[in-house]
Amino acid sequence: MATIRVPxxxxxxxxxxxxxxxxxxxxxxxxxxxxxxxPGIAGKILDGEAVKPFIRIYVGADDITALQGLDTPVxxxxxxxxxxxxxxxx
Amino acid sequence: MKATVVGAGGLGGxxxxxxxxxxxxxxxxxxxxxxxxxxxxxxxxxxxxxGEAKATTLAARVARAxxxxxxxxxxxxxxxxxxLSGDSDLVVDGSDDPETKFAVSxxxxxxxxxxxxAAAVQFGGNVLVGAPGTACYRCLFEEPVAAAxxxxxxxxxxxxxxxxxxxxxxxLAVAHGGAHGNLGTLYVFDDLRASPDPRVVRFSPxxxxxxxxxxxxx
Numbered sequence: 001m002a003t004i005r006v007p008x009x010x011x012x013x014x015x016x017x018x019x020x021x022x023x024x025x026x027x028x029x030x031x032x033x034x035x036x037x038x039p040g041i042a043g044k045i046l047d048g049e050a051v052k053p054f055i056r057i058y059v060g061a062d063d064i065t066a067l068q069g070l071d072t073p074v075x076x077x078x079x080x081x082x083x084x085x086x087x088x089x090x
Numbered sequence: 091m092k093a094t095v096v097g098a099g100g101l102g103g104x105x106x107x108x109x110x111x112x113x114x115x116x117x118x119x120x121x122x123x124x125x126x127x128x129x130x131x132x133x134x135x136x137x138x139x140x141g142e143a144k145a146t147t148l149a150a151r152v153a154r155a156x157x158x159x160x161x162x163x164x165x166x167x168x169x170x171x172x173x174l175s176g177d178s179d180l181v182v183d184g185s186d187d188p189e190t191k192f193a194v195s196x197x198x199x200x201x202x203x204x205x206x207x208a209a210a211v212q213f214g215g216n217v218l219v220g221a222p223g224t225a226c227y228r229c230l231f232e233e234p235v236a237a238a239x240x241x242x243x244x245x246x247x248x249x250x251x252x253x254x255x256x257x258x259x260x261x262l263a264v265a266h267g268g269a270h271g272n273l274g275t276l277y278v279f280d281d282l283r284a285s286p287d288p289r290v291v292r293f294s295p296x297x298x299x300x301x302x303x304x305x306x307x308x
Contacts, residue, residue, distance in 0.1 A: 009212070061292075065296075085188065086209040086211045087187060
Protein backbone atom coordinates (compact mmCIF):
# COMPACT_ATOMS: atom_id res chain seq x y z
CA MET A 1 0.00 0.00 0.00
CA ALA A 2 1.18 3.54 -0.71
CA THR A 3 1.91 5.72 2.28
CA ILE A 4 0.55 9.24 2.58
CA ARG A 5 2.62 11.53 4.77
CA VAL A 6 0.15 13.85 6.47
CA PRO A 7 1.60 17.25 7.48
CA UNK A 8 1.24 18.43 11.06
CA UNK A 9 -1.25 21.09 10.07
CA UNK A 10 -3.74 18.44 8.90
CA UNK A 11 -3.29 15.84 11.60
CA UNK A 12 -6.21 17.06 13.63
CA UNK A 13 -8.24 15.47 10.85
CA UNK A 14 -6.39 12.14 10.97
CA UNK A 15 -6.53 11.53 14.72
CA UNK A 16 -2.87 12.62 14.78
CA UNK A 17 -1.77 9.94 12.33
CA UNK A 18 1.35 11.09 10.45
CA UNK A 19 1.43 8.17 8.01
CA UNK A 20 -1.65 6.69 6.44
CA UNK A 21 -1.45 3.66 4.18
CA UNK A 22 -3.92 3.48 1.33
CA UNK A 23 -4.71 1.11 -1.49
CA UNK A 24 -4.59 3.25 -4.64
CA UNK A 25 -3.25 3.35 -8.19
CA UNK A 26 -3.02 7.15 -8.54
CA UNK A 27 -2.54 10.17 -6.33
CA UNK A 28 -6.17 11.12 -6.92
CA UNK A 29 -7.33 7.69 -5.77
CA UNK A 30 -5.00 7.85 -2.78
CA UNK A 31 -6.50 11.15 -1.67
CA UNK A 32 -9.99 9.78 -2.16
CA UNK A 33 -9.10 6.80 0.01
CA UNK A 34 -7.66 9.15 2.62
CA UNK A 35 -10.85 11.18 2.58
CA UNK A 36 -12.95 8.06 2.92
CA UNK A 37 -11.07 7.18 6.09
CA UNK A 38 -10.89 10.75 7.39
CA PRO A 39 -13.86 12.61 5.91
CA GLY A 40 -13.22 16.22 4.98
CA ILE A 41 -9.45 16.06 4.63
CA ALA A 42 -9.51 16.09 0.83
CA GLY A 43 -11.28 19.44 0.96
CA LYS A 44 -8.25 20.86 2.76
CA ILE A 45 -5.94 19.67 -0.01
CA LEU A 46 -7.98 20.00 -3.17
CA ASP A 47 -9.95 22.79 -4.71
CA GLY A 48 -12.36 20.87 -6.90
CA GLU A 49 -10.17 18.96 -9.32
CA ALA A 50 -6.99 20.87 -8.56
CA VAL A 51 -4.50 20.92 -5.71
CA LYS A 52 -4.85 24.10 -3.66
CA PRO A 53 -2.21 26.66 -4.69
CA PHE A 54 -0.43 26.70 -1.31
CA ILE A 55 0.00 22.94 -1.20
CA ARG A 56 2.46 20.77 -3.09
CA ILE A 57 2.25 17.02 -3.42
CA TYR A 58 5.29 14.86 -3.98
CA VAL A 59 5.50 11.22 -4.94
CA GLY A 60 8.89 10.21 -3.69
CA ALA A 61 11.23 13.03 -4.68
CA ASP A 62 9.06 14.33 -7.50
CA ASP A 63 6.48 17.09 -7.51
CA ILE A 64 3.36 15.70 -9.17
CA THR A 65 3.04 18.87 -11.25
CA ALA A 66 6.12 17.64 -13.12
CA LEU A 67 4.55 14.20 -13.53
CA GLN A 68 0.89 13.57 -14.35
CA GLY A 69 -0.64 15.72 -11.66
CA LEU A 70 -3.33 13.99 -9.64
CA ASP A 71 -3.28 11.17 -12.19
CA THR A 72 0.33 10.34 -11.33
CA PRO A 73 0.53 6.59 -10.77
CA VAL A 74 1.57 5.29 -7.38
CA UNK A 75 2.75 1.88 -6.30
CA UNK A 76 2.72 0.13 -2.98
CA UNK A 77 6.25 1.31 -2.35
CA UNK A 78 5.54 4.99 -2.97
CA UNK A 79 5.41 7.72 -0.39
CA UNK A 80 3.02 10.57 -1.11
CA UNK A 81 4.03 13.72 0.77
CA UNK A 82 1.63 16.60 1.25
CA UNK A 83 3.59 19.81 1.81
CA UNK A 84 1.64 22.96 2.73
CA UNK A 85 2.97 26.48 3.03
CA UNK A 86 3.27 27.52 6.66
CA UNK A 87 3.78 30.96 8.05
CA UNK A 88 4.35 30.66 11.77
CA UNK A 89 7.35 31.77 13.73
CA UNK A 90 6.46 35.12 15.18
CA MET B 91 27.59 42.66 4.99
CA LYS B 92 24.09 43.90 5.76
CA ALA B 93 20.84 41.97 6.10
CA THR B 94 17.21 42.72 6.77
CA VAL B 95 15.51 40.46 9.29
CA VAL B 96 11.75 40.55 8.83
CA GLY B 97 10.09 39.57 12.08
CA ALA B 98 11.57 39.92 15.56
CA GLY B 99 9.75 37.03 17.17
CA GLY B 100 10.55 33.39 17.68
CA LEU B 101 12.45 33.04 14.43
CA GLY B 102 13.67 36.62 14.13
CA GLY B 103 15.34 36.51 17.55
CA UNK B 104 17.77 33.66 16.92
CA UNK B 105 18.23 34.84 13.35
CA UNK B 106 19.21 38.35 14.41
CA UNK B 107 21.48 37.30 17.25
CA UNK B 108 23.28 34.70 15.14
CA UNK B 109 23.73 36.94 12.10
CA UNK B 110 24.88 39.90 14.19
CA UNK B 111 27.35 37.72 16.08
CA UNK B 112 28.76 36.74 12.69
CA UNK B 113 29.38 40.41 11.93
CA UNK B 114 26.32 41.13 9.82
CA UNK B 115 24.80 44.58 10.23
CA UNK B 116 21.04 44.30 10.60
CA UNK B 117 17.80 46.08 9.85
CA UNK B 118 15.08 44.48 11.98
CA UNK B 119 11.44 45.07 11.04
CA UNK B 120 8.40 44.01 13.06
CA UNK B 121 5.11 45.79 13.80
CA UNK B 122 4.32 44.16 17.14
CA UNK B 123 5.00 44.65 20.82
CA UNK B 124 6.16 41.99 23.27
CA UNK B 125 3.29 40.11 24.90
CA UNK B 126 3.37 37.67 27.77
CA UNK B 127 2.24 34.86 25.48
CA UNK B 128 5.42 35.35 23.44
CA UNK B 129 7.89 34.66 26.21
CA UNK B 130 7.91 30.85 26.05
CA UNK B 131 9.45 30.93 22.59
CA UNK B 132 10.88 34.41 22.13
CA UNK B 133 13.63 33.92 24.68
CA UNK B 134 15.52 37.02 23.55
CA UNK B 135 12.82 39.01 25.40
CA UNK B 136 12.14 39.14 29.12
CA UNK B 137 9.17 40.10 31.25
CA UNK B 138 10.72 43.55 31.54
CA UNK B 139 10.16 44.01 27.78
CA UNK B 140 6.38 43.53 27.89
CA GLY B 141 4.65 46.23 25.89
CA GLU B 142 7.85 47.34 24.16
CA ALA B 143 8.27 47.24 20.39
CA LYS B 144 9.84 43.94 19.36
CA ALA B 145 11.99 45.37 16.58
CA THR B 146 13.72 48.06 18.63
CA THR B 147 13.98 45.82 21.70
CA LEU B 148 15.67 43.10 19.67
CA ALA B 149 17.95 45.66 18.03
CA ALA B 150 18.98 46.86 21.50
CA ARG B 151 19.58 43.23 22.54
CA VAL B 152 21.81 42.77 19.49
CA ALA B 153 23.70 45.95 20.34
CA ARG B 154 24.28 44.79 23.93
CA ALA B 155 25.83 41.63 22.49
CA UNK B 156 28.22 43.76 20.43
CA UNK B 157 26.36 43.72 17.14
CA UNK B 158 24.93 46.43 14.91
CA UNK B 159 21.20 46.71 14.31
CA UNK B 160 18.45 49.21 13.75
CA UNK B 161 14.88 48.30 14.61
CA UNK B 162 11.75 49.58 12.91
CA UNK B 163 8.29 49.04 14.34
CA UNK B 164 6.68 48.44 10.96
CA UNK B 165 5.14 45.67 8.95
CA UNK B 166 7.52 44.98 6.07
CA UNK B 167 5.65 45.72 2.84
CA UNK B 168 6.95 45.88 -0.70
CA UNK B 169 6.22 49.61 -0.95
CA UNK B 170 8.81 50.23 1.79
CA UNK B 171 11.19 47.56 0.58
CA UNK B 172 13.65 49.83 -1.17
CA UNK B 173 13.82 52.21 1.78
CA LEU B 174 14.19 49.51 4.41
CA SER B 175 16.17 46.89 2.57
CA GLY B 176 17.59 48.48 -0.56
CA ASP B 177 21.10 48.49 0.87
CA SER B 178 20.81 45.02 2.42
CA ASP B 179 22.77 42.24 0.80
CA LEU B 180 20.06 39.75 1.65
CA VAL B 181 16.66 39.52 3.31
CA VAL B 182 15.67 36.89 5.84
CA ASP B 183 12.01 36.41 6.66
CA GLY B 184 10.83 35.03 9.96
CA SER B 185 7.41 36.65 9.93
CA ASP B 186 4.14 34.98 10.87
CA ASP B 187 2.23 36.31 7.93
CA PRO B 188 1.80 34.63 4.53
CA GLU B 189 1.39 37.99 2.76
CA THR B 190 4.70 39.21 4.15
CA LYS B 191 6.53 36.08 3.07
CA PHE B 192 5.33 36.46 -0.49
CA ALA B 193 6.11 40.21 -0.42
CA VAL B 194 9.66 39.56 0.75
CA SER B 195 10.22 36.86 -1.83
CA UNK B 196 8.73 38.88 -4.70
CA UNK B 197 10.73 41.98 -3.76
CA UNK B 198 13.97 40.02 -3.43
CA UNK B 199 13.39 38.32 -6.79
CA UNK B 200 12.67 41.70 -8.42
CA UNK B 201 15.79 43.27 -6.91
CA UNK B 202 18.02 40.27 -7.61
CA UNK B 203 18.85 39.72 -3.94
CA UNK B 204 19.25 36.39 -2.15
CA UNK B 205 16.72 35.62 0.55
CA UNK B 206 15.70 33.03 3.10
CA UNK B 207 12.11 32.35 4.14
CA ALA B 208 11.62 30.54 7.44
CA ALA B 209 8.46 29.35 9.15
CA ALA B 210 7.63 27.27 12.20
CA VAL B 211 4.35 25.97 13.49
CA GLN B 212 3.41 23.32 16.04
CA PHE B 213 6.36 20.89 16.11
CA GLY B 214 8.03 21.60 12.79
CA GLY B 215 8.82 24.17 10.21
CA ASN B 216 10.46 24.87 6.92
CA VAL B 217 13.21 26.96 5.44
CA LEU B 218 13.55 28.03 1.82
CA VAL B 219 16.70 29.47 0.29
CA GLY B 220 16.31 31.63 -2.79
CA ALA B 221 18.64 33.59 -5.00
CA PRO B 222 18.58 35.23 -8.42
CA GLY B 223 18.04 32.72 -11.18
CA THR B 224 16.58 30.00 -8.98
CA ALA B 225 12.99 28.97 -8.36
CA CYS B 226 11.32 31.30 -5.88
CA TYR B 227 8.84 31.05 -3.02
CA ARG B 228 6.00 31.96 -5.37
CA CYS B 229 7.14 29.27 -7.82
CA LEU B 230 6.53 26.78 -5.04
CA PHE B 231 3.41 28.00 -3.24
CA GLU B 232 1.86 30.35 -5.82
CA GLU B 233 -0.22 32.61 -3.58
CA PRO B 234 -0.65 33.57 0.07
CA VAL B 235 -3.83 31.95 1.25
CA ALA B 236 -4.74 30.06 4.37
CA ALA B 237 -1.25 28.97 5.40
CA ALA B 238 -1.03 27.51 8.88
CA UNK B 239 0.22 30.06 11.42
CA UNK B 240 1.35 30.01 15.05
CA UNK B 241 -1.61 32.20 15.92
CA UNK B 242 -3.97 29.47 14.80
CA UNK B 243 -2.03 26.31 15.56
CA UNK B 244 0.58 27.21 18.22
CA UNK B 245 4.25 26.31 18.24
CA UNK B 246 6.54 24.47 20.63
CA UNK B 247 9.07 26.97 21.99
CA UNK B 248 12.34 25.20 21.08
CA UNK B 249 11.16 24.60 17.52
CA UNK B 250 11.59 28.26 16.59
CA UNK B 251 15.15 28.21 17.93
CA UNK B 252 16.02 25.21 15.79
CA UNK B 253 14.41 26.57 12.63
CA UNK B 254 15.76 30.08 13.23
CA UNK B 255 19.27 28.74 13.76
CA UNK B 256 19.16 26.77 10.53
CA UNK B 257 17.80 29.81 8.68
CA UNK B 258 20.69 31.89 10.02
CA UNK B 259 23.25 29.31 8.90
CA UNK B 260 21.74 29.16 5.42
CA UNK B 261 21.54 32.95 5.28
CA LEU B 262 25.25 33.22 6.05
CA ALA B 263 25.99 30.59 3.44
CA VAL B 264 23.96 32.30 0.74
CA ALA B 265 25.41 35.71 1.65
CA HIS B 266 28.92 34.39 1.17
CA GLY B 267 28.15 32.49 -2.01
CA GLY B 268 28.44 29.10 -0.36
CA ALA B 269 24.87 27.90 -0.66
CA HIS B 270 24.83 26.64 -4.22
CA GLY B 271 23.53 23.22 -3.28
CA ASN B 272 20.76 24.82 -1.23
CA LEU B 273 19.40 27.34 -3.70
CA GLY B 274 15.84 26.70 -4.79
CA THR B 275 15.47 24.21 -1.97
CA LEU B 276 12.86 23.89 0.76
CA TYR B 277 13.83 22.06 3.93
CA VAL B 278 10.74 20.63 5.60
CA PHE B 279 10.89 19.53 9.24
CA ASP B 280 7.69 17.69 9.93
CA ASP B 281 8.05 17.04 13.66
CA LEU B 282 11.32 17.87 15.39
CA ARG B 283 10.27 15.81 18.41
CA ALA B 284 10.25 12.72 16.23
CA SER B 285 13.14 13.40 13.87
CA PRO B 286 15.61 16.20 13.18
CA ASP B 287 15.99 15.03 9.58
CA PRO B 288 14.39 17.31 7.01
CA ARG B 289 12.61 16.36 3.86
CA VAL B 290 14.63 18.14 1.18
CA VAL B 291 12.35 19.49 -1.53
CA ARG B 292 14.17 20.68 -4.62
CA PHE B 293 11.94 22.47 -7.05
CA SER B 294 12.20 24.16 -10.40
CA PRO B 295 10.99 27.54 -11.66
CA UNK B 296 7.26 27.35 -12.37
CA UNK B 297 5.98 28.42 -15.75
CA UNK B 298 3.60 31.29 -15.14
CA UNK B 299 5.18 32.46 -11.90
CA UNK B 300 4.38 36.19 -11.83
CA UNK B 301 7.42 37.11 -9.73
CA UNK B 302 9.87 35.36 -12.04
CA UNK B 303 8.12 36.78 -15.11
CA UNK B 304 8.39 40.31 -13.74
CA UNK B 305 12.08 39.78 -13.01
CA UNK B 306 12.71 38.61 -16.57
CA UNK B 307 10.79 41.56 -18.00
CA UNK B 308 12.71 44.18 -15.99
